[in-house]
Amino acid sequence: MAMDTETPVILITGGSRGVGAATARLAAAKGYDVAISYASNEHAALAVVDDITGTGRRAIAVRADNGDPDQVAALFAEIDRRFGRLDVLVNNAGIIARQSRLEDVDFQRMQRIFAVNAIGPMLCAQQATRRMSSRYGGNGGVVINVSSASARLGSPNEYVDYAASKGALETFSTGFAKEVARDGIRVACVRPGHIYTEMHASGGEPGRVDRVKDTIPMGRGGQPEEVAAAILWLASKEASFITNTFLDVTGGK
Numbered sequence: 402m403a404m405d406t407e408t409p410v411i412l413i414t415g416g417s418r419g420v421g422a423a424t425a426r427l428a429a430a431k432g433y434d435v436a437i438s439y440a441s442n443e444h445a446a447l448a449v450v451d452d453i454t455g456t457g458r459r460a461i462a463v464r465a466d467n468g469d470p471d472q473v474a475a476l477f478a479e480i481d482r483r484f485g486r487l488d489v490l491v492n493n494a495g496i497i498a499r500q501s502r503l504e505d506v507d508f509q510r511m512q513r514i515f516a517v518n519a520i521g522p523m524l525c526a527q528q529a530t531r532r533m534s535s536r537y538g539g540n541g542g543v544v545i546n547v548s549s550a551s552a553r554l555g556s557p558n559e560y561v562d563y564a565a566s567k568g569a570l571e572t573f574s575t576g577f578a579k580e581v582a583r584d585g586i587r588v589a590c591v592r593p594g595h596i597y598t599e600m601h602a603s604g605g606e607p608g609r610v611d612r613v614k615d616t617i618p619m620g621r622g623g624q625p626e627e628v629a630a631a632i633l634w635l636a637s638k639e640a641s642f643i644t645n646t647f648l649d650v651t652g653g654k
Contacts, residue, residue, distance in 0.1 A: 408459075410484045411636070412436045412476075414467055414525060415494030417446035419598030420547065423625035424491055424632050429453040429460065431633055436480050438465040438494065459484070467494040467521030468513065477528040488540075489636045490529040492522035492570075493547040499605040500559040511562050518566035522546055523573055534584040541585025543636045546574045547628075550594040550651045560604065571647065578645035587644040589635040594651025596623045618653030 411428045415421040416437025425435050426449065435453050439446040439462055446462035453460035461483050465476040480487055495518045498510050526544055533542030551564035552571050571590055578588035595617060601609040610622035631650045634640060 408432065408434050409488040410434045410436065410480065410486050411489040411491065412438070412480060412487060412525075412529075413491040413493055414438045414465075414521070415440070417442050417449060417462070419600060420593060420596065420625045420628045420632075421491070421493040422449045423629040424493065425449050425460070426452055427626065427629045427633055428489075429456050429458040431637075432458075433489070434459040434484060436461050436463065436476075436484065438463050438467070438476050440464070440466060440494070466517075467525070468516030470524050473521070473524040473528060477525075477532070481532075487529060487532045488542050490525055490542070490544045491547065491632055491636075492525055492544065494518075494521060495547065495549075495563075495567075495600075497560050497563045497600060497604045499603075502558055503561050506562055514562045515566050515569065518563065519569040519573070522570055523577075526573075526577055530581060530584075530586065533586050534581060536584050539585065542587075544577070544586060544588045545632050545635055546570055546588070546590045547632070548574070548590050548592045548647075550592050550649065550654060552592065554654075574647075575645060582644055587640070589640070589643060589646045589648065591628060591631050591635065592647060592649045592651065593628045594623060594649070594654050596625060596628060596650075598625055616654065617651070621652065623650060623652055 411433040413421050413425050416425045417439035450460040450462045463476050463479050465472040533539040549567045552567035556564040574590040595610045614622050628650050
């Protein structure tokens, strides 16, 4: 089958659930072919793929550990093989661990949090740059890094390691945006606030958003689709003069 060389291709890491899955579905509705990566839940990832292919767009799901450079390289090689192009990278994959004060966080947890949340997006951005940058004969592209309001707030008594990893991601976003601005690549960063996703269960408190929603100026938690809309606007031509930018999707917090 001949490759479709006209349809833009988006890669969303951590695309099997939450914000990633919502972004994948909305991207398909906006005319993208979609690649998602996932860590372990193949069933959820394939359900997202089925939703997208049901709309007539192409989609693939690739198992890849964001903290493993070999698996990241293999992910991008599969996109080359299946699509032959890459236009947008959404660095969405991220993990938290159980709520804890810093003195009770072990070294292995710190390493893993930073490997997935901070180093992983850098590995993916390297691969994307080699495909998008005009320095390498590419046609340009967009990288959207998904941070967290915790990078500003610090998440004391819950996950300062996670917040610190997102702070590192934001500093990377700034430097990377400036580095590739004349190579046809725009870089932006989205900061979701308290969003209704499964991630809170990983932290040991599935109902966390409802507990804290009264602290949010808008008085409610956000939906994954609201974050997805911000991501895809930043990736669109409507944001063509926007780079090195941070967009809070936090309900005002």
